[in-house]
Amino acid sequence: MTATDPIHDVLDDGLRRLASLGGDLPTKANSIGAILWSPPRIVVVGRLKAGKSTLVNALIGAPVAETAALEATNVVTVYQDGSPSRAEVVGMDGRRYPVPVHHGRVSRLPLETPDIRFVDRWLPSAALRRSTLIDTPGLSTLTTANDAATRRATIDGFEQTQGASVDADAAVFLFDAEPRADEIEFLSSLPFTPLNMLGVLSRADAFGEGAMGRRDPIQHASEHADRLAGRLSTLVSGVVPVSGLMAQTSHTGMLTEQHAAALARLAPLSPLEVLRLFDDDTAVSVLPLDMRIQLLELLGEYGVLHGRTVAMGGAAALNAWLADRSGVGRLTARLQSSIARFAILHRAHRILEHMDRLAFNHPSRDQIRSLTTYLRTTPQLNMVAVLEDYQRMLRTDPRASATGELATILTAATAAGQVGLPDDAPRHAIVAEAQRRLATAQQRSLATSSAAEDAALVTLIRTYTQMSTDPRLT
Template identity: 35%
Template sequence: MTGPLSHRIAELCDEIVTQVGPHGADQVRHIGERLGEPLRVAIAGRLKAGKSTLVNALIGRRVAPTAVGECTRVVTRFRYGTADRVDVVGRDGSRRSLPLDDDGMIPGRLGVPASSVAYVDVALTTDRLRDLTVVDTPGLASADQQVSERAHPVVGVAAAPFDDGIDADSTSEIAAAEAVVYVFTQAVRADDANALAAFRASTARLASSPINAVGVLGKIDTLVAGPDDPWPVAVPLAAGQARLLQRTVGDVVPLAALIAETGEAGRLTTTDVTALRTLAALPGAQLRLLLASADLFRTRAAPVEQARRERLLRLLDLYGVGFALAQLAADPRLSTGDLIRRLVQASGMPRLRHTLDQAVRWRSDAIKAGWALAALERLAGRSRDRRDRAVLRDAVERLLRDPAYHRLRLLDVAHRVTTGAVPMPDEQVQELTRLAVSDDPRWILRMPGAAAPQLREAAVQAAHRWRAYAHAGGGPAQSRAAQVAHRGFHLLAQQTQADGSQPPTVARHTGGETTERVQP
C-alpha cells in the first residue's frame, strides 16, 4: 500500500513525465511505478551462510533452493502473485517460464546458462509477500577475490563484491533494493566488513545505512556441541557483531534459520511429532547417548526407523531435535501446532520479525519516498538536457518545501550521521534517528506518559538544543545537519499543539517479551 509521502511523489512523477524528454520520461515513469510496489528487501551474505533458508522462513514456504547450484548464482526475486509462477528473465529481456518442482521449489536447473540470466522472478500466492518483496542475492565474495568489473557501469561504484560470474544485470537488480538484511555465521572477518561496505555502496541510498539495514547471526545452533542451548553464546556474539558493524547495520539478530524455516513453512508433520514423542519417552541415559552426536542419533538402535531420524535431522538439526524432545518429555500431550510454535520461538524468528518491522515495515512509506526522491535527484544530475534538469530539480525543491516532506531531509541527515559521514556524539545521533524514523512524539522524546503540553515543551527545548549545536557543535556538515534537526523538532512542537494528544502506546509481544512501541 502506498503511503502519503510516496503517493505525493507518485503524483509528482505523473505531473512532470510529460515535461521531460523521452529518455527522462521513461525513468520518471519507472520511479512512479516503483512507488506503487511493495518495499524490496535484499538478503545478502556469503555462500552457504543460510540466506535461502532465511528467505524461506520469511516467506513461509520452502521454495528457494538451499544447496549451491545454478539458482544460487543469480538473483531471485520473490513477490506476491495470484498464481505460483517462476520466470527466468534473460539479460536480453526475454522470459522463460518454469514450473515449480515436485517439492514446490524452484527447479535446480534453469534450462539456460546462468551467465545469460538477469534474475529469476518468482510470484507466490503467500500473503507475506503482499507488502514486501524479498530479493535473494548470490553469495558475497571475499574482499581479496577477483569480482566482476561489469558491475561498475551499472551501479557507478566499485564493483559489487559478488563471486566471479555475477553479471551487471543481477547487480542492478540488487541495487534497486530499498533495505538490506546481511547474514553472517559465527564471526565477522575483516573481509566480510569490506565486502559489506562495497555491497552497501551498490544499493539504494537509504538502504545503505543502519536505519534500513539489519544483520542476522545465522546458524547459531552450530555454535555449541550437540543439543546444547546456543543462546548463551549467540546473544553476546551478536551484540559484539552489532558493535563492530554499527556503521553498517542497525542491529544483529541471532537466528537458528533451519528451525525457523521448518516451523514457518509448516514442514514438521504429525508423523514427525509422533516419532519425536516416541523418542522423548526413552529412558534418560539412552536418550542422552542418542543425542550425543548427529551420527549416533542416526545409527544407534531406537524405536524410530533410521529414515525418520534422518528426516528429523534435516528439518531441525540436533539442537532442534533436542529442544523438541525436551518439550515433549515435559508435556507428552503437547500438540503438533503448539510444538511448532515453541520451535519457532526458540529459533529467534519472532525477534527478527519484530526487528524487521521496526527497521523496514513501519517506515516503509518514508523509505520508498526517500528512494524515489534520491532517484529523481540522480536523474537530474545525470541528465544532459538542460530543460530536463531544470524541471526535475524544480520538482524536487517544490516537494521539499512542503513541511510534510521534511521527514525525507531528516532521513538523509540521519543516514549521514549513523554511517559516520557526519560525526556526532552518540546522544545526538540517537535523538536525530528517532526523529527521522517516527512521527510519534512520545517515542521520539522518550516521554511515554506525557500529555500534549509537556510534549510540546520538550520538543521546543530539543529545537533550542539543536539550534545551539548548529552554531557551536562542530564544522559546516554538523551545522547543516543540526539545522535540519532544529526544524524537525520545531515542526514536531507544532504537531503536538495541533493534535492535542497522540494515540496511546500499544503493547507488542516479541520473542516472549512485551515491548512498548507506537507504530510510526
C-alpha cells in the first residue's frame, strides 16, 4: 500500500488529529501509526509438523525459520523486512533482548520458552516488504477430552498462536490431512473471516499414497483441495495445494549444479531401483550416502523420482520444475490479490480498534470518540465499517440476510456486483437496486434481533445511500 491509498490517507489524517489533542496522545498516535506504516501481517497457523516453517522460508525466499522432523517451533516468530539482519526476543514483561544471529538463524534464546512472548526477526527481503510473516508453534492435541474448555487448554500452542493472530491481518491455515474438529473450532475463535483466511493443503508431494502411489500425489492433492474448499467455505476463502519442501528448495537457492548432476545420474534407473538405492545405506555404487541424504532432504521422494530427467537439463531447469510443481506461485498470487486486499481493510480495522480502546478510559475520550465515529463514516473508510459489521454478524447470526449483503458488498468487484446485479448492469439499474435495498434495510432496522444487526443495518443504509447518490452512477 502506498501513501496515496485513500484508506491510508484518511487514517493518517485521523492519527494527526488524534495527536493534536495533546497530552500523551502524540505518543499514542505514533505507536498506532506504526501499524499504518508497516506491511499487513500474515500469520501461519496449523497442526504440529504440517510444514509451516518450511513454507515461511519459501515465502521469504531464505532459509531463516528452523524446520525439522523432530524439533518443533516453540515460539512465535515475526519475520519482517529490515536491515541489518537481526533478532530480538520480547519477554512476557515486554522487555526486549537482542539475540545473536548465526548464518541467518537465531541460535540461542536468552529466556525460557514460557517467558517469551515472541521473537522479532528483521531481514532484508522483497517478499517481506509486501507482508510481514508470522510463524507459530504447531497445534497438537494431547488428549481427546470432549469438553471444549479442556480441549482448548490442551491444544499445544493454542495460547501463543491465538495471541499472535490478534495482531495479524490475515492467516494461512496449513493442514496436511483432513482438518480435525478441534482445529476448526480453534480457527473459528480467531479474529478472521473467510475473506482473510486461506487454507493450504501442505505436503502435496506426499499426498495420498505418496510418490510411489498409483496416482500423482500433487494432482490428487489438488482434487482433494477443491473438495475441502467447499467443506471449509465458512472458514477459508479457498484451499491451495502446496509442497512447501519443493518451494523452499527452489526459492531459497539451496539447489546446486552438483545436486542436479547427481540426480541426473539416476535417470536411467527404474523407480523401484531408485527407491532401493535410497533405502539401502550401504549401496555406494551410484551415489555417495551424503548426497542421497541431501537429495532426499531437498527434493523429497517425489522430487527425486520425478525430477531425474529434468535434472539432465541442469540445476536451473530442475529449480524451475520444482518451483512450478510446488504450487507456491498460486499461493503467492492469492496472498497478493484478494487476501492482501482484505488484510489492508483488516489492518485499518485494527487501527480503529486501537483508537476505540483509547476512547474507553482517556480524559479526552469524547473527542476521541467523535474522531473514530467521523473516520468510520467517511466514504473512504466505509468498507472498513462494512468489514467490522460483517465480522460481528458472522459471530452473531451468520445466516441473517444482512450478513450476506455485507459479504456481497465486500467481495464484489463492481458497484453493480455490490447490489447483486451482473457486473455489466446499466447505471440506472444499479441506482434503482441500491434504492430498493435502502428501503428494505430501513424497514428492517425497525425490528432487529441484535446489537450487531442494528449496527450492520446502519452501515448498509449508509452504503446504499452513498450508492444512490453517487455522481458516478446517477
